[in-house]
Amino acid sequence: MNIELLVKMANEISLFFASGSAPTQAARDVATHMKRFWEPRMRRQIVTYYEKGQGEGLNDLAREAVALLAAEARLSNSA
Amino acid sequence: MFAIDYRDCGTPAPRDAGAPVTIDIDGKSVTVPEGTSVMRAASLAGIQVPKLCATDTLKAFGSCRLCLVEIEGRKGYPASCTTLVAPGMKIRTQSEKLAALRRGVLDLYLSDQPPAWAESPAKGHNELETVAKAVGLARTTYGPGRRRPAPVDDSNPYFVFDPQYCIVCSRCVRACDEVQGTFALTVQGRGYDSKIAASEGQPFLESECVSCGACVEACPTAALIEKSVIRLGEPQRAVITTCAYCGVGCSFEAETRGSGAATEVVRMVPNRDGDANHGHACVKGRFAYGYATHPDRQLKPLLRASIRDEWREASWEEAIAYAAGEIRRIQGKYGRDSVGGITSSRCSNEEAFLVQKLVRAAFGTNNVDTCARVCHSPTGYGLKSTLGESAGTQAFTSVARADVILVIGANPTDGHPVFASQIKRRLREGAKLIVIDPRVIDLVRSPHIAADIHLQLQPGTNVAMLNALAHVVVTEGLTKDDYVAERCEAPAYQRWKAFVAEERNSPETMAAITGVPAGLVRRAARLYATGGNGAIYYGLGVTEHSQGSTAVMGLANLAMATGNLGREGVGVNPLRGQNNVQGSCDMGSFPHEFTGYRHVSDSAVRTLFERDWGVQLPAEPGLRIPNMFEASLDGSFRALYVQGEDIVQSDPNTHHVTSALAAMECVIVQDLFLNETARFAHVFLPGSSFLEKDGTFTNAERRISRVRKVMPPRAGYEDWQVTMLLSEALGYPMRYTHPSEIMDEIARLTPTFAGVSYEKLDRLGSIQWPCNDAAPDGTPTMHVHQFVRGKGRFYVTEYVPTSERVNSRFPLILTTGRILSQYNVGAQTRRTDNVLWHAEDLLEIHPHDAEVRGIAEGDWVGMTSRAGETVLRARISDRIAPGVVYTTFHFPQTQANVVTTENSDWATNCPEYKVTAVQVVRVSQADAWRERTALERSLHETHARARDPAHA
Structure with a gap:
């Protein structure tokens, strides 16, 4: 899929949770939202994008959230 | 004239039924609520008092002197x-003197009728004739007089x-005033x-008449009559x-x-016992x-192998076999998740349920979505997050108890006209009105209606406006803290309060964004918070934004903070666009949810479905x-089954949409017409209209109502049967003989x-869900004692x-909007005479923007x-306002959505239809301009790709 669009979507989700969630919780909330509403190939693609280039274009919170998804994916692959 | 099988009681039931009163009518003892008319009491006792100016949708008028x-x-x-x-009253309805x-x-009335009045087109369906028979007068005793x-x-x-x-009984005038609220007749x-x-004496078509038909239904003679009755004759069954x-x-x-197959609809008459409309209709439902x-x-x-080929007719067997074969071929080649389906908000609950079942169980994927995605998906997300249920909170009748009505991003007189009439009735009784909309909609000012406050904000600034309103509510101490303390999560409330109280959310600061003077916003906030029962009604002007879900949460925040949830007269109410938007969402049409809004990752829920469906x-x-x-x-996505949705025109x-469809190997369209999407389809399966099938629809107030088959399906199958055929061909047979069995499975x-x-449903007429052991007859008002999610949750917006x-x-x-x-x-x-309007x-x-562009x-x-x-013209x-343009x-031919962008709501991907930056220029030759600009765009994109190959 168009990675620019996925980055834009992740950033917009982050903008909501950045103000609405406690700072320690915000990244988890963004990642949870993506897990609950994004189809796996969308998540895989943004995780791959992040792992290849540190997620250029992602805002800080979105990057943190995608990092959580990436870590989960690694964990589940190694399990 | 009202429906052929309806017994008209002459006057309405009293709205606030008083204590029972027992009276005697012609020797019969009758007990009715206080406030009931003698005419209605008699009718309820089976005694029809002759009448002409009375009908039970209108207030008593007392002019015909027959009753x-x-x-x-x-x-x-x-x-x-x-x-x-009155208690103990003894009444006689028949005597020699009477x-x-x-x-x-009656003799005087008949003297003014044409000689052959009884042979009028309303023959057999004419109250004047009925009354004449009851009174025993076949013709006038007066001689021929002067005819007008x-x-x-x-x-x-x-x-x-x-x-x-016409006998000038004023029933038509009063229907236009009291029922419709347009005041077009006099x-x-x-x-x-x-x-x-x-x-002012204009032809109906050119007048302010909105063609709701209330006057036609109210007319007791042949003066106002449906052309279809004249053309087809008296109806025989209903x-x-x-x-x-x-x-x-x-x-x-x-x-x-x-x-x-020879069944003809003579007319559609709104059901006076209908729980949503109470005998009223609009030009679409009644006539179109x-x-x-x-x-x-x-x-x-x-069928056709390629969208470049011509269509060829096929048998149902061949078409279904081809469609199923393509689904399996594509899955074999590209993977199980390379296919999907779209359920329709125009089809029934049972049909939406079957399509999502087909996709999940037979296709084996959760790639199912519904056209509600592009309208009210933010409602589902926003209300579920804050209140715990993805639905409006009230029955329509609740508006009759509202003191302050807040309409935001909705145009009820055009989009939801029958409910608009209920709103207008309440406003005429004295309720206050706040309208938040970039456009001066009819509710802002129309006969006998004027909004107390119109916040004419810039498109795309709803959240700024809602935060400004909340700022006033919080900083001026207008919150209902006891209510919130009892019903809502305290930490989230405190976080929200602190947020909206910040100066950057004040009406004064936000005025630069919304374009609305702070004083007006402050007045609106005070009115909503302190004016009694505050009821919010909203539409796609709230949801179809990049912050659609945030705005829905903002509305719920406001309602919770002011205690405006959990009883009649208040609430947060989405006005759903299509007949079954609520139902299609309830039926598990979203890709992440089963029926009842339960996430697919919930293993307990999934197990329940797996056991029932055997997959x-x-x-x-x-x-x-x-x-x-x-x-x-x-x-990675190569086949799509679309039931009852024209995604090319509506998305x-x-x-972008047409490029995506053209790239697919199999698009299956099931519809009444070869719509715009069918241009990209390989299989076309004929659909059935609502007149041709059984099922249920769920309206904006969560009301489930029966759809009953009036005539056989013209193409041979009801839509749910077509889905079953496809499922069977895919090796997953479904065994339903009637939609009632599908509803049993849903339940x-x-x-x-x-x-x-x-x-x-047959017994009660309709049911508002939730309907279960705790609420066996349904739930008109939600969140009465507590919110569905337990404690209500405020969100920072x-x-x-x-x-x-x-x-x-x-x-x-x-x-954009509707008409x-x-x-x-x-x-x-478009396939009815409604195109005349x-x-x-x-x-x-705006005149200023037009002038500078000539x-x-x-x-x-x-x-x-x-x-x-x-x-377009x-x-x-x-x-x-200047700087804003609007279209439907x-x-x-217009293809308004050619210009709308892919921006969407952050939470749900609901498109941002309501905000598109455009330029408008005068053109002398429409086709030439269209071709030239398309060519220029193509060249521009080619150059852009040449400059930046990454975008190729």
Whole structure:
């Protein structure tokens, strides 16, 4: 899929949770939202994008959230 | 005239039923609530008092002098319609004196009728005739008198007005005033010269009449009568069903002649016992049903291997086998998740349920979505997050208890006209009105209605406005803290309070963003918070934004903070666009949820479905509609089954949608017509209209109502049967013999529907879910003692401006909406005489913006955005502010969605239809301009790709 669009979507989700969630919780909330509403190939693609280039274009919170998804994916692959 | 099988009680039931009162009528003892008229009490006792000016949808008028009765101990002969019952009353409705008085009055009425009045087109369906028989007067005893010249007005496509039959009883005028609230009719002149006039004596079509038909139904003679009755004759039977247009979900009696395939609908009469509409209708529901028999209906399946080929007719067997074969071939080649389906908000609950079951169980993927994605998906997310349930909180009747009505991002008089009439009635009774909308909608000012406050904000600034309103509520101490303390999560409330109290959210600061003076915002906030019961009604002007879900949460925040949830007269109420938006969402049409809004990752829920359906189900969410398009363009999504939805015309950025569809290997369209999406289809399966099937629709107030088959499906199958055929061909047979069995399965698997059955629907008329052991007859008002989620949750709603900005190239903001006579993409209404009111989409542009562009009324204008360009005619209007333009999206020729962008709601991907930066120019030749700008765009994109190969 168009990675620019996925980055834009992740950033917009982050903008909501950045103000609405406690700072320690915000990244988890963004990642949870993506897990609950994004189809796996969308998540895989943004995780791959992040792992290849540190997620250029992602805002800080979105990057943190995608990092959580990436870590989960690694964990589940190694399990 | 009201429905053929309806017994009219003459006056309405008292709204606030008082203590029981027992009276004696003609020796019969009758007990009725205090406030009931003698006429109604008699009718309820089975005694019909002759009447002409009375009908039970209108207040008693007391003018025809036919309903006189005798009351023991009282002088004279009071009118039974205007006399209320009193304990111990003894009433006689028949006596020699009464008979003589009635004959005398009726003789005068008949003396003014044409000689052959009893042979009028309303023969057999004419109250005057019924009363004449009851009184025993077949013809007038007066000689022929002076006849008035009385031209027939047949300008309206659906009814005629023939003044020679008119008895000037004012029922039509009062229906227009009291029921519809348009005030288009009047009695012109005095005495013998009195006559009914539309507006100032104009033909009906050119007048302010909105063609709701209330006057036609109220008329006791042949003066106002449906053309279909004249053409087809008296109806022979009636079937109660539910309208397939907007989310009001009006109940109708479909009156027909003939049987089997020869069944003809003579007219649609709104059901006076209908729980949503109470006997009222609009021009679409009452009159615009002709599309069902339009010659454009495609009644044979069609096939083609490539979208470049011509269609060829096929048998059902061949078409179904081909479609199933392609689904399996594509899955074999590209993987299980390379296919998906779209359920329709126009189809029934049972049909939506079956399509999502087909996709999940037979396709084996969660790639199912619904057209509600592009309208009210933010409602589901926003209300579920804050209150715990993805639905509106009230019954429509709740508005009668509202003291302050807040309408935001909705245009009820056009989009939800029957409910708008209920709103207007309450406003005439004194309720206050706040309108938040970029456009001066009719509710802002129309006869006998004026908004107390209109916050005419810039498109795209709803969240800023809601935060400003909340700021006033919090900083001026207008919150209901006791209510919140008892019902809501305290930490989230405190966080929200601190947030909205920040100066940056004040009306004064936000004025620079919303364009609305702070004083007006402060007044509106105070009125909503302190004016008594505050009821919020909203539409797509809230949801179809990049912050649609945030705005819905903002509305819920406001309602919770002011204690405006959990009882009659208050609430947060989405006005759903299509007939079954609520239902299609309830039925598990979203890719992440089963029925009843339960996430697919919930293993307990998944196990429940797996056991019932006998298959293993995926635990990951599927693709949403816009994601399907993206996946198609990257090659990982290759087949789509679309039931009853024209995604090419209704989804944003048409070029993007058509590119995605053209890239697919198999598109299966099931519809009434070869719509725009069918241009990209390989299989076309004929659909069935609402008149041709059984099922249920769920309206905006969570009301489940029966759809009953009026005639056999013209193409041979009801839509749910077609889905079954496809499932069977895919090796997953479904065994339903009637939609009631599908509903039984829904009830078995869905806690909020546990108590729903066709038997109960037939018994109760309709049911508002949740319906279960705790609420066996349904739930009119939600969140009464506590919120569904337990404690209500406030969310911080930071305003984030849309990325769609005006600049020198696109200096205007386009926002879109609907018009009364047309419906969505117009597939139905464009195929009716409703085109007489609205034959094309127009671009409303402010006089200032028009002047600087040299645009005059009716000029062709070209409109360009970042996404595309289109041409339409201009309407100069100060309904919208300078800098804003507005259009509808009912006609494929206009293709309004060619210009809308792919921006979408952050949470749900609901498209941002309501904000598109555009430029508008006058064009002399529409086609030439369209071709030239398309070519320029193509060249521009080619150059852009050449400069930046990454975008190739």
